[in-house]
């Protein structure tokens with residue numbers, strides 16, 4: 001049954017066209033926001049490539065190859081992710097892939113590799129992969145699954161074809177959630193849909209964690225912080241219990257929207273910050289997201305406090321009209 005999710009349709013059609021034209025690239029970046037089941041998409045594509053009797057470019061689900069895929073023991077398929085207790089994909093894991101690539105396919109006509117999340121590769125791992133991409137082995141498809149392709153080295157991006165998994169529309173989100181016995185009220189659905197960039201799996205996670213209200217509170221805290229109010233120590237205590245990835249994604253979206261509004265329509269952003277300050281705030285958020293996604297066992301309170309101190313420093317220089325307001 002392909003594709004797995006309704007929002008995969010468009011990307012899957014691209015795959016069909018590539019297969020029809022026998023133009024499957026040797027390396028594919030599967031990109032899109034968090035919560036679109038991109039790894040499942042990659043898995044489905046791998047199954048299709050390896051299937052011994054595909055039907056209209058769909059894995060049959062019955063053959064020896066498909067059974068091995070289902071069992072997770074296909075000798076021509078390799079999945080590379082961060083090892084337990086690590087958030088990083090290390091060079092040894094990529095070397096293992098190189099060793100495996102030296103072999104010819106065992107059962108199928110292709111070999112497939114999924115690296116997920118590809119942006120978790122450390123520098124050495126990236127360099128090692130780059131060498132492989134420079135001399136790609138024949139009949140091998142390497143799939144790099146990534147929520148944030150901007151974190152991938154440009155040298156790697158330039159050697160891969162990018163396939164964007166488009167976000168779900170709100171109706172697709174509603175239907176998928178409903179099939180998972182979730183029916184948020186319309187207002188919440190609209191907000192969650194916007195917050196996640198149209199990612200049903202992420203919406204589900206947020207509902208399960210009761211994230212919406214606490215994230216809304218954190219957004220109000222952040223607004224206060226920018227205005228030079230709020231107690232950093234207290235706020236850091238409050239924030240440490242939140243899903244920091246979600247929280248910082250939300251802040252990133254919020255600040256990006258303000259920048260967009262400033263650039264496109266010349267509006268004065270509601271935060272009262274100047275465009276230059278907003279860019280610096282955005283940099284700060286992006287750096288924090290990178291820290292969160294690349295480190296294990298970090299000190300949450302310290303990370304939040306560092307972030308907040310930076311924000312206060314960036315935003316403490318207000319425009320003259322605001323300084324007057326603040327001084328009154």
Ligand SMILES: [Zn+2]
Pocket residue numbers: 051052053054059060061062063064065066
């Ligand atoms: Zn099959």
